[in-house]
Amino acid sequence: MSENGLKTIILPTSLTVRELAEITESSPIQVIKVLMANGVMANINQQIDFDTAAVVASELGFEASLQVYEEEETIAETGTIPLWRQMISDESPSDLKPRPPVVTILGHVDHGKTTLLDAIRQANVAEGEAGGITQHIGAYQVEHKNATITFLDTPGHAAFTAMRSRGAQGADIVILVVAADDGVMPQTKEAIAHAKAAQVPIIVALNKMDRPDANPDFTKNQLAEAGLVPDDWDGDTMIVPLSAKKKEGIDDLLEAILLTSEGMEILANPNGSTIGTIIEAEVDRAKGVMATLLVQNGTVSMGDTVVSGTSYGRIKAMFDYKGNPLKKAGPSTPIQIMGLNEVPHAGELFQVVKNSKAALVIVDERLNDAKEKRSNAKKATLEELFSRVQAGEEQELRMIVKADVQGSLEPIVNSLNDLSTGDITINILHAETGNISENDIMLAAASKAIVVGFNVTSDSAARKMAETEGVSVRLYNIIYRLTEDVEKAMKGMLEPEYVDKVIGKANVLAVFKVSKQGSIAGCRVVSGELRRNAKARVIRNDQVVYENEVASLKHEKEDVREVRTGFECGIGIKNYADFQVGDQIECYVKQLSTDG
Numbered sequence: 135m136s137e138n139g140l141k142t143i144i145l146p147t148s149l150t151v152r153e154l155a156e157i158t159e160s161s162p163i164q165v166i167k168v169l170m171a172n173g174v175m176a177n178i179n180q181q182i183d184f185d186t187a188a189v190v191a192s193e194l195g196f197e198a199s200l201q202v203y204e205e206e207e208t209i210a211e212t213g214t215i216p217l218w219r220q221m222i223s224d225e226s227p228s229d230l231k232p233r234p235p236v237v238t239i240l241g242h243v244d245h246g247k248t249t250l251l252d253a254i255r256q257a258n259v260a261e262g263e264a265g266g267i268t269q270h271i272g273a274y275q276v277e278h279k280n281a282t283i284t285f286l287d288t289p290g291h292a293a294f295t296a297m298r299s300r301g302a303q304g305a306d307i308v309i310l311v312v313a314a315d316d317g318v319m320p321q322t323k324e325a326i327a328h329a330k331a332a333q334v335p336i337i338v339a340l341n342k343m344d345r346p347d348a349n350p351d352f353t354k355n356q357l358a359e360a361g362l363v364p365d366d367w368d369g370d371t372m373i374v375p376l377s378a379k380k381k382e383g384i385d386d387l388l389e390a391i392l393l394t395s396e397g398m399e400i401l402a403n404p405n406g407s408t409i410g411t412i413i414e415a416e417v418d419r420a421k422g423v424m425a426t427l428l429v430q431n432g433t434v435s436m437g438d439t440v441v442s443g444t445s446y447g448r449i450k451a452m453f454d455y456k457g458n459p460l461k462k463a464g465p466s467t468p469i470q471i472m473g474l475n476e477v478p479h480a481g482e483l484f485q486v487v488k489n490s491k492a493a494l495v496i497v498d499e500r501l502n503d504a505k506e507k508r509s510n511a512k513k514a515t516l517e518e519l520f521s522r523v524q525a526g527e528e529q530e531l532r533m534i535v536k537a538d539v540q541g542s543l544e545p546i547v548n549s550l551n552d553l554s555t556g557d558i559t560i561n562i563l564h565a566e567t568g569n570i571s572e573n574d575i576m577l578a579a580a581s582k583a584i585v586v587g588f589n590v591t592s593d594s595a596a597r598k599m600a601e602t603e604g605v606s607v608r609l610y611n612i613i614y615r616l617t618e619d620v621e622k623a624m625k626g627m628l629e630p631e632y633v634d635k636v637i638g639k640a641n642v643l644a645v646f647k648v649s650k651q652g653s654i655a656g657c658r659v660v661s662g663e664l665r666r667n668a669k670a671r672v673i674r675n676d677q678v679v680y681e682n683e684v685a686s687l688k689h690e691k692e693d694v695r696e697v698r699t700g701f702e703c704g705i706g707i708k709n710y711a712d713f714q715v716g717d718q719i720e721c722y723v724k725q726l727s728t729d730g
């Protein structure tokens with residue numbers, strides 16, 4: 135609880151409307167309404183920044199503070215087990231053999247990633263190779279002191295993030311390139327966060343040491359602040375000074391990679407189930423789909439059937455990173471293959487299966503899953519509809535209609551349908567006789583509809599659910615009132631401009647604590663009326679100290695819908711427990727600015 139009586143919550147730098155609703159225990163519609171009142175039109179899945187979220191939170195009774203990652207462990211702890219470790223978790227330990235480390239290079243733009251990758255490739259791959267590598271397949275291998283290292287040659291976060299977001303984890307070690315003349319920059323920090331989240335160790339390549347303005351100590355300081363404490367400062371991050379441009383320090387970097395990998399037990403079973411990650415893929419006009427694969431467990435052989443996502447096929451031709459034909463490729467080997475029927479996604483996993491029949495079973499399953507996802511996504515967009523209706527962007531008002539008898543249901547449905555205009559249509563999802571039930575509310579919540587009842591009531595379970603789900607339920611006993619209100623609502627959708635209209639004022643005479651979360655103000659209504667389904671603000675010394683929805687309204691222990699001037703009542707305001715004797719309570723409703 136903060137000093138001003140608001141509950142404290144911690145929010146990230148940005149979050150969706152839905153997430154904010156969950157954190158503040160409100161309905162998304164409530165959040166959208168507050169946003170609207172503050173001039174922000176947002177739908178349920180829209181990202182809002184911390185400042186906006188904090189304003190909404192305070193109106194919902196919370197004081198928001200920004201989430202800070204102080205401990206470097208925070209990110210690491212939330213990370214997953216590196217994928218390759220998961221891949222080999224089913225293998226018997228005695229079958230596991232060391233494999234070359236797979237390295238990826240990250241860093242801020244212009245800090246020298248491409249130059250470094252080229253320097254490593256030229257210095258080590260080209261040796262003894264007439265002409266060196268002419269092709270570029272997104273990965274290559276180098277030999278250093280009789281050990282092999284695989285480099286993913288797709289620098290930049292996009293590739294790395296794509297891999298992570300698809301659950302794949304290609305790299306065992308990240309080389310973070312930091313220019314010594316520029317220091318730690320935003321993308322450097324991002325790269326650190328990515329690597330930590332993926333639980334991949336980082337080696338820093340302190341590049342551009344040849345530049346006169348290189349300032350290694352300053353950069354090391356910044357790195358230490360970002361959670362990478364140099365090993366020569368008693369930390370555990372290896373920092374290798376080098377110049378990619380002058381090709382100086384490259385061997386030291388390779389040495390550091392081998393040292394790091396030795397401590398990591400980078401293993402795979404060359405005879406186990408064959409699985410890996412797609413590094414790159416494209417269509418070649420002459421050769422068809424060409425895909426670069428990184429084998430991570432097992433061995434890929436010519437003629438194997440590969441499946442990745444919904445792409446599959448028998449390997450018709452297979453090459454190493456130099457473009458030489460290859461028959462077999464074991465763990466950590468980058469290969470280029472021909473034979474897939476469609477272009478697979480970079481970052482997606484692949485597996486080798488027995489034959490095309492087995493591949494088709496997997497592909498069919500995935501196609502079905504994708505179809506299901508698409509129809510779910512459609513549902514989700516339906517969910518947004520109501521907020522868009524409210525924001526004037528959507529042209530349909532969905533309703534669920536309940537009435538006491540068939541004889542009144544039909545004319546209601548007919549007159550509602552007659553209200554459809556060219557701009558907005560009324561869509562009655564469900565019309566039935568009987569009281570409003572939890573099922574009706576569930577349907578309304580799922581399709582963002584409103585529920586209207588004629589000469590019926592809603593049971594208490596349904597009312598509770600309506601409140602938690604943010605479903606609006608309106609009860610009527612005169613048909614024209616019902617249609618009049620709907621017509622008004624439609625106007626509201628056309629002109630979603632609401633103003634606060636004060637409907638009553640009361641003075642607080644006594645305060646009763648009823649629970650940890652709430653207290654009740656015993657009041658006398660001095661003007662207008664207090665209403666149960668309205669909002670209220672607490673005014674102290676002419677200052678509004680809090681405002682939110684009326685949570686409860688009682689007159690002589692009875693729950694009531696309204697209390698008029700001159701009467702006493704007990705009022706509770708949502709999430710508020712700090713009433714003081716002498717406060718004034720102002721009850722208000724939001725209404726269209728065009729209404730009287």
Ligand code: GDP
Nearest residue numbers: 243244245246247248249341342345377378379
């Ligand atoms: P990337 O955006 O991280 O891939 O950076 P590049 O490799 O494209 O390099 C950006 C610029 O920095 C280029 O002009 C390079 O020539 C230059 N550069 C890269 N490494 C070094 C270095 O070690 N020393 C100097 N002086 N310049 C470098």
